[in-house]
Amino acid sequence: MKLSNLIKANVLNSILIVFLVVIYGCGSAFSSYVIKFAYNSLSKSHFFQFLYFILVSLITGLVAFIINSVATWLYSRQLQQYIGLIRKKLVKHYFHSESDSTEAMINNLNNNLQLLTDQYGNQVLRILSSLFVMVTSTIALVMFHWSIAVLVICLVFVTLLIPKLTRKAANKATRKISEQNKKYLNTIFQWFNGLAELRRYLAFDAFNHYLTKKGADLEQTYVDRQKVMGLAQFINGCANSFSQVAVTFLATILFFAKIVSFGTIIAAGTFASSIFNAALTITTALTRMQSTRNINQQLNKLQREIPVEYSNETNFSxxxxxxxxxxxxxxxxxxxxxxxxxxxxxxxxxxxxxxxxxxxxxxxxxxxxxxxxxxxxxxxxxxxxxxxxxxxxxxxxxxxxxxxxxxxxxxxxxxxxxxxxxxxxxxxxxxxxxxxxxxxxxxxxxxxxxxxxxxxxxxxxxxxxxxxxxxxxxxxxxxxxxxxxxxxxxxxxxxxxxxxxxxxxxxxxxxxxxxxxxxxxxxxxxxxxxxxx
Known part of the structure; x- marks a missing residue:
């Protein structure tokens, strides 16, 4: 799976998706920015003005959410279209290739392709949406005070480096799932081909033992992978929480220094939450994408054209x-x-x-x-x-x-x-x-x-x-x-x-x-x- 090929699958649709994501990012930032005026009004006891800004924030946020949902639907449709193209190339490869086993073919067309869809394809839009939320929110923070924006940028940079800590472990865990699934499919083929013979000799216990054992091995690889992903999420979550507290703390200091208004503290906290949640989404998505590196390389290799020479040459003696x-x-x-x-x-x-x-x-x-x-x-x-x-x-x-x-x-x-x-x-x-x-x-x-x-x-x-x-x-x-x-x-x-x-x-x-x-x-x-x- 390649991002460039995903875009080429439907260029016009890709442009529309990016446009909608940009609108979503701007709408989300505007919804949070209005919070500043709402709480400034509240601090001055202007209750109805407070309600007005809160209502504007809610409506803007709802519209942004709807736009994001439409973008998600369009992207999902394009992703499945691209997956269909990949599957077509893989099927063509297996038709012309004489070296791959049946279980390897099923593993790649089913399990590995599904892993790529979930752990790579679905993450692209999440990264794109989160990226625009971060950009628009950071611009809004600059409008509050430059120091808040600088702190956020530094903390986000550190947060985005976190996936490197678990990249190798995640990649290894995902590769083991693919390998173990192939072994499990091989066991199924070997034993189910002789199912009639097993029934004839009432050998259910042996049949059940070997399938259960291989099934348990496969299940354990999923558990091991979840441990790695859980650790990555824990580290990301800690960094996220610390960053939000740090931004709110800085905004509070600026408030007491009479540099920013009271509403800025609340709005800065909201923006910090949006930015670092977006950063968490990006780091989690990158971890998932990096975990599919070996499988992705394998499937990309299988999609290459196999030279096929057709000839009617029968001129032999x-x-x-x-x-x-x-x-x-x-x-x-x-x-x-x-x-x-x-x-x-x-x-x-x-x-x-x-x-x-x-x-x-x-x-x-x-x-x-x-x-x-x-x-x-x-x-x-x-x-x-x-x-x-x-x-x-x-x-x-x-x-x-x-x-x-x-x-x-x-x-x-x-x-x-x-x-x-x-x-x-x-x-x-x-x-x-x-x-x-x-x-x-x-x-x-x-x-x-x-x-x-x-x-x-x-x-x-x-x-x-x-x-x-x-x-x-x-x-x-x-x-x-x-x-x-x-x-x-x-x-x-x-x-x-x-x-x-x-x-x-x-x-x-x-x-x-x-x-x-x-x-x-x-x-x-x-x-x-x-x-x-």
């Missing part, structure tokens, strides 16, 4: 792997045999469980980086060429549907593909399944109630990938929930193209295996085994 290795976080390492796959080949990839078949796909997609070795695409002359990995279609084991119609799940919101949907529905044997739904292709995929079977979901994802007609298809157990007869037809239709297709599948019939050009076995204990089928 072979895909090669050489000395390819990948090490998992648990230090287990997989060594892949050297492979050469020709453009247009239909490959069945086999290997025992844990041999790294799915990992190989993620390496081909550049979702993972190899520990050593290379994967590269070559042209007919054997020269390496750069291929857009977005042109590789990937059918993962855990297929994903969106809470929209089956048709939109297939076209992925590309209306240009609408006319081709029926053809690919037939290709993946989904036609008979749709006949059971009254709405057919317009049936909503209910991701919460799972109104689609595992096989139906796989067929929809198969149709989604086939309709895109990308030059390379990687299919990882993409028909595991589909019956044998339908699987044979789907595989046959899938392989009847000029696309390069690599399939991971178990329990295929001999007839289905014969549809492939080759079988590659990547079992590390056996090395690469290529044979025609």
């Amino acid at each position: 072979t895909i090669k792997t050489r000395s390819l290795k990948y090490k998992y976080p648990n230090n287990r390492e997989i060594s892949y045999p050297d492979m050469t796959i020709k453009k247009g080949e239909k490959i069945l990839l086999q290997g025992r469980s844990g041999s790294g078949k799915s990992t190989l796909f993620k390496l081909l997609l550049a979702e993972l980086k190899p520990t050593s070795g290379q994967i590269y695409f070559c042209d007919k002359k054997g020269n390496k060429v750069k291929v857009d990995r977005s042109q590789i279609s990937y059918l993962a084991q855990d297929n994903f549907l969106f809470p929209v119609s089956i048709k939109e799940n297939i076209t992925m919101f590309n209306s240009k593909l609408d006319k081709a949907v029926e053809r690919y529905v037939k290709s993946v044997q989904l036609e008979s399944d749709l006949a059971a739904f009254p709405a057919g292709l317009e049936t909503l995929a209910d991701v919460d109630k799972n109104n689609l079977s595992g096989g139906q979901r796989q067929k929809i994802v198969l149709a989604r990938n086939e309709i895109q007609n990308k030059p390379v298809i990687l299919a990882d157990e993409s028909t595991s929930a589909i019956d044998e007869n339908a699987t044979n037809k789907i595989i046959s239709n899938l392989l009847n193209s000029d696309q390069t297709i690599i399939v991971i599948a178990h329990n295929l019939t001999k007839d289905t295996k014969k549809l492939f050009d080759r079988v590659i076995n990547i079992d590390p204990n056996r090395g690469e085994a290529n044979y025609d089928v």
Whole structure:
């Protein structure tokens, strides 16, 4: 979050807000200034004149309050508009980035953005309003006597230095909230993904224990932060009280020296209260803003544009792997045999469980980086060429549907593909399944109630990938929930193209295996085994 960008979000509205805040500051100062005349009248026993000035002060103060409320509403609307722009940039970042976890994304889009809104964005207007109140009130004090204004300026300067005393502690406390919230979200994901299994074994106590523990850790970070903020407010409050007493004391001395009137003592006290309350507001706001420094820097960094190169370059002749290795976080390492796959080949990839078949796909997609070795695409002359990995279609084991119609799940919101949907529905044997739904292709995929079977979901994802007609298809157990007869037809239709297709599948019939050009076995204990089928 940057102040300059907040202003740019709506420049005209920003100017109007500043104008209203200036009027508020002047109105507030005038309301307090009239108090001087009210008490001067009272000291001379002019009661009705006293009431008149008090009434003027009240009306002016009320109008100033209304103006400030309007400014607050306008600012709140602009702040939310700016937050919307930040959220849009963050979403764009996460769409194009492959390095951030789901819990980190949720933490930034929800918790951290809310922290910035409360502890940074909302403080800007408070500082602005308080600043104009201080300026107009100080000018009024100069009109009373220069010495009062000088004392106030000195005391305000000291007061504004106070946030530096707790800045580091506040920043650290806020950062801990963000970190602990991320850990808590991670725990929720880890345990809720296995909720059905926990219910099956009646393991509520373990489930409750780990979530409660992480929840308590998060709650403690909020308590720790409040301690720091409470200490800052206490120091600010002490400085505020001392300053108000000092100003009133000086005004009293000037009164007895017959330099100022009796009303000046009261008015000076009122102005002192306004000024130092404004100073307290500013110091508290600055403390809160400074506490978000690390989070703000983190979110500002995430808002930067990620260079995205889109290309339809598919001019390759072979895909090669050489000395390819990948090490998992648990230090287990997989060594892949050297492979050469020709453009247009239909490959069945086999290997025992844990041999790294799915990992190989993620390496081909550049979702993972190899520990050593290379994967590269070559042209007919054997020269390496750069291929857009977005042109590789990937059918993962855990297929994903969106809470929209089956048709939109297939076209992925590309209306240009609408006319081709029926053809690919037939290709993946989904036609008979749709006949059971009254709405057919317009049936909503209910991701919460799972109104689609595992096989139906796989067929929809198969149709989604086939309709895109990308030059390379990687299919990882993409028909595991589909019956044998339908699987044979789907595989046959899938392989009847000029696309390069690599399939991971178990329990295929001999007839289905014969549809492939080759079988590659990547079992590390056996090395690469290529044979025609």
